[in-house]
Amino acid sequence: MKQYINPKARDWDALMERPTANYKDLKPLVEQVFLDVKSKGNQALTDYTLEFDKQKTTSFTVEYEAFERAEKHISSELKKAIQLAKKNIESFHRAQKTDIVSVETQSGVECWQEKRPIEKVGLYIPGGSAPLFSTILMLAIPAKIAGCKEIVLCTPPSKAGKVPDVILYTAYLCGVTQIFRVGGIQAIAAMTFGTETIPKVFKIFGPGNQFVTVAKQMATQHHVAIDMPAGPSELLVVADQSANPAYVASDLLSQAEHGADSQVILITTYYPILEKVSGEIKKQLPLLPRKEIAMQAIKNSKMIAFNSNEDAIAFINQYGPEHYIICVEEQDLYVGQVMNAGSVFIGNYTPESAGDYASGTNHTLPTNGYAKQYSGVNLDSFLKQMTFQKISKQGIQNLGPSIELMAEAEGLQAHKNAVTLRLNDLNQ
């Protein structure tokens, strides 16, 4: 990792630069797949699954029996671990339920806000080297608590043409209503338009490679919402003499193993920790199975020492990390002043892995600085709020004259008239 000592504010922007991908090249391909899935439905899914995944399939539905078989193939230890994670994620997301907000803003004018579930949601779970069943926990559990009626999951078939057992088990456990063995652009297109088999959904969630990322962007042009814009995963650790350098190194590496484009940043006001953590990384890195990936990510990553907490905090807020670990003596200062972060991990015994899997918080978080304006996935991601109002005769008599004046000042006479008609009747 490159080291920077007390960089000037004018150099911060450069230090904050994320690896940027240019997805423009992928747009024509994604557009073509969308067109084909829209017009040809399942046939296009079959064609593209053959082309991209080298799988011959005409049936995308995973039948109930497959769940039962899957359950038998998973160790009871792993099942217990998944169940524990589920319990924690459930209790944290259930606590996010809010009551109806009801206010009589003035006499006879009742206003209230209620949240109702997004009826149909689609979860995308990538395939690839390992089955990312933890993301199912993070998406299906709040969808279920929110009361979404249809929770559709798409995931690419493995090389054997199947969906991994642990994906099936977790999906079933968490209340996914339908699973389809289809991945990539064609899966996102299928959930966007619907096919003979796969239902159209209103909002699509979940991570994916560059093709899936562009496909999700494209989906938003066809009346579908998405969870948030995607980018490579990232971690920022702030550490001082109270931090354990071996733990810090292990946390940085856990982020680095995600991908060569992962972002890892260490911030400190205690300069000696830079060398200590570097030494620990050198020790731990060679032992990792994914060391090639982690090494590339570490190469592009940065260690930055600042003279003051103020500068460190200002830098961190300007960066807006997805994951943010705080291992410093002045913990309260750093926790209190964080303005922009996806999820915050506090103290030496709170590794990012805890939130990635099982503590209860969600791991679907804004990357690439989007923590400045986006929330991570939470219960509200599966709900939309609606407002209601009910005005009595007395209420419109109280409020009406103000509405008339304002509508007139905006030049909207019919808006005024809707009130005037009622007031005239009531004042007779």
Next chain:
Amino acid sequence: MKQYINPKARDWDALMERPTANYKDLKPLVEQVFLDVKSKGNQALTDYTLEFDKQKTTSFTVEYEAFERAEKHISSELKKAIQLAKKNIESFHRAQKTDIVSVETQSGVECWQEKRPIEKVGLYIPGGSAPLFSTILMLAIPAKIAGCKEIVLCTPPSKAGKVPDVILYTAYLCGVTQIFRVGGIQAIAAMTFGTETIPKVFKIFGPGNQFVTVAKQMATQHHVAIDMPAGPSELLVVADQSANPAYVASDLLSQAEHGADSQVILITTYYPILEKVSGEIKKQLPLLPRKEIAMQAIKNSKMIAFNSNEDAIAFINQYGPEHYIICVEEQDLYVGQVMNAGSVFIGNYTPESAGDYASGTNHTLPTNGYAKQYSGVNLDSFLKQMTFQKISKQGIQNLGPSIELMAEAEGLQAHKNAVTLRLNDLNQ
């Protein structure tokens, strides 16, 4: 308005079609303006304001003195009306504040969720025939309650090169921190990139014409969030024998006067009301100053009678109206079963105008069927939620083994290692 009696479900999609605009043609222009504003800053704003608004200006900032002058030019009645609206909108949006959600998901594992303000927000207020100051109330009030530090407002100069007094007065009253006299694509680009004068913001809110709509879409490709996708405004009324046909007609017309592309739909299970409302529209329409616009909108609008409440409700939910007025005897049924709507107005004395201006609810709402997956603007639109966690030694000992198992099953050894290191130390 065209009448449809008990249409078959297979014909519903066609009945629900909104006027669609094809904005593709505008993209090259918007892209060019964005490029220029990014590279040339204020100079580009000056150039495009001359080109599009026919105004020569090099200074975009509205000075404090202008507020003081503006206040003097507004009638005390209108000021009182705006202040009443402000009070109601404030009390409804302040009630939406939520507490920190904190859960000890298992012994030693503390998780909590906190909302913090989006630091910099931009509000766009269109110019045109009349100054839409009501939208400032709807955007600046919740921004202020949320605690946004910078609340920037851009609005095009009038023909006299000024910002209308009522815009200045309302903006100042509601806590807008900076006002700039610049509109259209160049204003959205300025808030996206920042210029020498106008700050870059993190999220842009507000309505606008087709150019502004495309510019807001473009902004999302440059790290800026927007309130929601835009579309023409719309109203659906469900009415039966308990409704007052004159009131229903006045509500439909208040929506229709917004624009020729406004959508107006009347649904009923009581067939005779169709003729009664048609008669009232014929009476009221010719008296409106904006009758040409309203007439076009009414021409494209629909009256639909259904045989049953079930069908009517299913249709309404599939349509997902922005504004939804319920004037029926079985009010509770219709209120209880609405799944997709922006804002709901209940009873004969609750015209849409009330929510448009002064009752307290927000008028920035999802159109074009987006009520299926988007909330209207509310307090949370100006906040983002972050999660926090703090795990004790005991906590990681309780939770750690499950994390290790799950990380291993996902093939992420470094994730596991971050836990194992800590557990090894603690178990020594």
